[in-house]
Amino acid sequence: MSQNFDVIIIGGGIMGCATAFQLAGRGLKVALLEKKSIGDGPTGKSSAIIRQHYSNELTARMAYHSLHVFQNFDEMVGGECGFNRCGFLLVAAGADKAGLTANVAMQQGVGIETALVSTDDIHELAPGLKIEHDLAAAYEPQSGYADPYLTVTSYAQAARRLGAKIYQGTQVTAVHMAQGKVQGVETNNGRFSAPIVLNCTGAWGAQVAQLAGVELPIDPCRVQVSLFRRPAGHEAAHPVVADFENAIYFRPETGGLTLVGLIDPQEAHAIVDPDHFSENVSDAFVLDSGERLVNRYPAMAQSQSVGGYASLYAITPDWHPIVDECPPGSGFYVCSGFSGHGFKLGPAVGRMMADLVLGVEQPLFAADMFRNGRFAANEPVRGQYEYSIVG
Numbered sequence: 177m178s179q180n181f182d183v184i185i186i187g188g189g190i191m192g193c194a195t196a197f198q199l200a201g202r203g204l205k206v207a208l209l210e211k212k213s214i215g216d217g218p219t220g221k222s223s224a225i226i227r228q229h230y231s232n233e234l235t236a237r238m239a240y241h242s243l244h245v246f247q248n249f250d251e252m253v254g255g256e257c258g259f260n261r262c263g264f265l266l267v268a269a270g271a272d273k274a275g276l277t278a279n280v281a282m283q284q285g286v287g288i289e290t291a292l293v294s295t296d297d298i299h300e301l302a303p304g305l306k307i308e309h310d311l312a313a314a315y316e317p318q319s320g321y322a323d324p325y326l327t328v329t330s331y332a333q334a335a336r337r338l339g340a341k342i343y344q345g346t347q348v349t350a351v352h353m354a355q356g357k358v359q360g361v362e363t364n365n366g367r368f369s370a371p372i373v374l375n376c377t378g379a380w381g382a383q384v385a386q387l388a389g390v391e392l393p394i395d396p397c398r399v400q401v402s403l404f405r406r407p408a409g410h411e412a413a414h415p416v417v418a419d420f421e422n423a424i425y426f427r428p429e430t431g432g433l434t435l436v437g438l439i440d441p442q443e444a445h446a447i448v449d450p451d452h453f454s455e456n457v458s459d460a461f462v463l464d465s466g467e468r469l470v471n472r473y474p475a476m477a478q479s480q481s482v483g484g485y486a487s488l489y490a491i492t493p494d495w496h497p498i499v500d501e502c503p504p505g506s507g508f509y510v511c512s513g514f515s516g517h518g519f520k521l522g523p524a525v526g527r528m529m530a531d532l533v534l535g536v537e538q539p540l541f542a543a544d545m546f547r548n549g550r551f552a553a554n555e556p557v558r559g560q561y562e563y564s565i566v567g
């Protein structure tokens with residue numbers, strides 16, 4: 177026996193749950209199907225940094241909107257997201273000053289509170305950091321990080337309160353199509369029918385799209401994070417730092433820890449089977465990330481390593497997502513491939529997806545820039561001024 181819905185959402189990460197919340201809030205009968213449990217995938221392992229620094233206006237606007245939701249989460253969604261406003265500092269090479277200045281001006285135009293900062297300013301904002309030479313830097317006082325697991329489970333609960341049905345332990349194994357239109361899906365828990373199916377499966381995005389006969393350029397890539405206990409005298413939290421010179425980001429973590437990850441385009445080559453990969457951090461990564469951290473934050477030479485973990489980025493060729501109906505008119509939508517920077521955009525993406533599915537004429541965030549056809553047309557998303565993979 178099939179269960180009938182207006183919309184089926186596959187995937188219980190931030191994108192699926194934020195979209196379920198939006199669509200249920202607009203009165204649709206929504207089923208969200210998650211093969212494991214809500215937030216069990218990469219969303220729950222996200223570093224969950226919420227910065228607004230982007231090199232194109234659409235993503236900057238999306239980050240700005242989403243920050244407002246994280247700041248007012250209980251009122252706008254309901255429940256907790258664990259937002260911690262510790263500030264965000266971006267440090268790039270002096271050669272990137274012109275690009276950074278242009279990006280900051282664009283972001284200010286969007287309404288984002290951000291400014292270029294000097295070496296003296298950085299010494300005040302984060303006294304432990306070593307800044308020896310001229311560089312390009314910007315600071316966002318309103319940014320920080322959230323608790324990703326709390327955020328996604330709060331979204332799921334809020335969607336449930338609005339009437340969405342959430343099925344955990346429910347893996348989609350087939351997508352039913354007839355005359356080019358989606359009819360529903362097959363799962364280990366039976367059949368679900370709907371004229372609209374959304375593929376919000378992140379690193380599994382290409383795999384799930386294949387069930388509908390759609391090819392997507394999304395690679396599941398293994399990425400690692402390490403954790404260090406700050407030494408005596410450095411217990412106080414520091415801002416989130418994106419350090420493009422050392423190709424790392426780091427942020428405070430509960431318990432006097434500092435969490436470190438890479439900002440490295442090479443991570444796109446670490447393609448793995450998303451269901452079978454090592455979730456442990458390697459010794460080599462701890463050593464390498466620790467050395468890069470010490471380059472910027474010398475006192476961390478006295479820190480204690482407390483391990484780390486690995487999870488997945490869903491990487492596309494231009495490090496931007498695919499948000500599109502594939503093929504047009506089929507009712508099968510894709511919202512996957514956020515390439516390591518999707519968490520902070522989740523609230524805006526939920527809105528974007530709901531507007532796309534409902535055919536809203538003047539959406540708050542148009543999805544055209546993220547159409548799947550851009551790759552074949554050789555029209556990747558590019559910022560006007562880019563440094564590394566800032567997005």
Ligand SMILES: Cc1cc2nc3c(=O)[nH]c(=O)nc-3n(C[C@H](O)[C@H](O)[C@H](O)COP(=O)(O)OP(=O)(O)OC[C@H]3O[C@@H](n4cnc5c(N)ncnc54)[C@H](O)[C@@H]3O)c2cc1C
Nearest residue numbers: 187189190191211217219222223224225348378518519520
């Ligand atoms: C270590 C790490 C650090 C990060 N740091 C940041 C950061 O600081 N800031 C930021 O903005 N972003 C960050 N990101 C990226 C961000 O976390 C992701 O872009 C975002 O969480 C992706 O969410 P999603 O909903 O698209 O996918 P996911 O969280 O991957 O959710 C997809 C879900 O689909 C389910 N699924 C798969 N196949 C099926 C199926 N057949 N049937 C049913 N369910 C299925 C999976 O089990 C999974 O739960 C980071 C990511 C990682 C891994």
